Amino acid sequence: MSSGGDTAVAKIAELVKETKGTLCIAVHRNADPDAVGAALGIYEIAQSLGKDARLIAPEGLEKAAKELLKALGEENPFSPPEDAESCETWFIVDTASASQLGSISDAVLGREYVVIDHHARNSLYRGKGVVDPDAGSSSEIVALAMETIGLKPLKPTATAMLAGIIYDTRFFRLAKPTSFRAAAYLLESGADYRLVLSILTRGRNSVPYSEKVARLKGVSRAGIYRAGDLLIAVTCIGAYEGSVLNALIDLGADIAVGISRRKDRTRVTVRSSKKAEEVLGGAPSADIASHIAAALGGSGGGHAGAAGAEVRAEPLEVWGAIASYLASKGLRVRVLEEGRWKEECSD
Ligand SMILES: [Mn+2]
Structure with a gap:
């Protein structure tokens, strides 16, 4: 279904040109900076082509996106969802x-619609648009489309799109080559x-506050292990598991495991790095969670980088299952620490 790559990107301006009547650009609900950046980019392409264009946010913007628009001195450029009725054609950005x-x-x-997105699975795509999982963000797809037609975004738009790229790639940790190419173009166009x-x-x-405490506690309790070249951190936490484990990955762990005791069961949360994926193959977080569930009787699953399992077993048995995986x-x-x-997990 994907139609990624340079040739597809070159077609985006064509697709904008072909639209008839009022063109509305939709973002996903609780829109993030990437959705906002990509939408503003499409809006500017539409304006440059003399289209009557409108931005629509179905259910508001998330905090970072609001702060971004405020810092850019832009009044919220999004129309309320009620305006959707008057839209004749649509561009849907960053929405899966x-x-x-x-x-x-x-x-x-x-209505007729075009999809611009970078999610691995997009159930809206019907053959019109660009869905490119090889892109790190939707904003970069739109930025490269602007570059193709030689359209330099205005400074606030360029800044918003750069924010979209940096936000979605987690400060370029998940960046693709196109993320850097697009970022360079936006910086040359005046992005701040x-x-x-x-x-x-x-x-x-x-x-x-409570999340910070959870992170610090989680890190201070962690056991550190080595398997081949992989560093593994295991900790016992009762809340904010994802946040604690992401912190451990940021600190250098390739696999981070959070074990949480519940009354009659043990919840296991797993995060893993790109390196873990290269060394172990498959989808490490999901594979570890499934292995734990299969070994100890329970359920487990998830994605390559993030997964979870729930079992009726002791924390030490969970660790045993990870070692056996x-x-x-x-x-x-091998134990480093x-x-x-x-x-912490034993009572
Ligand atoms: Mn995105």
């Missing part, structure tokens, strides 16, 4: 499914890099 369109879903799907960094890092200080890959676990997670 009809449910993400919320209340405007029927208005959009009843320092403003983007200050907006996107500001959010970090607004992490709730690694053994099945020919890796023996036991940490305190076993004690």
Whole structure:
């Protein structure tokens, strides 16, 4: 279904040109900076072609996106969902499914529409547009489309699109070659890099107090192990598992495991790095979660980088199951530092 690549990107302006009547550009609900950046880019392409264009946000913008627009001195350029009725054609950006369109879903799907997205699975795509999982963001797809037609975005748009790329690639950690190419084009067009960094890092200080405590506790309790070249961190946590494990991955772990005791069961959360994927093959987080579930009786599954399992077993048995998964890959676990997670998880 994908129609990625340079030739497809070159067609985006053509697709805008072909639209008839009022062109509306939709983002997903609770739109993030990538959705906003990509939408503003399409809006500018449409304006440059003399189209009557409108931006529609079905259910508002998320915090980082609001702060971005505020810092750019833009009044919220999005029209309310009620305006969707007057739209004759649509561009849907950064949105993978009809449910993400919320209340405007029927208005959009009843019309001609074009999809611009980078999610691996997009159930809206009907052959018109670009769905390129090899792109790190939707904003970069649109930026490269602008470059193709020699259209330099205005400074606020360029800045918003750069924010979209940096946000979705987690500060270029998940960047693809096109992310850097597009970022270079946006910077050359006047994007304000320092403003983007200050907006996107500001959010970090607004992490709730309890989440910060959970992260610090999780890190301080962690046991550190080595299997081949992979570093594994295991910790015992009761809340904010994802946040704690992402912090451990950021600190250098290739596999981070959070074990959480519940009354009669043990919840296991797994995150893993790109390197773990290269070394172990398959989808490591999901494979570990499934292995734990199969070994100990329970359920488990997820994605390559993030997964979870729930079992009726002791934390030490969970660790045993992880070690047996690694053994099945020919890796023996060695202890670098036991940490305190076993004690913390033992009552
Ligand atoms: Mn995105």
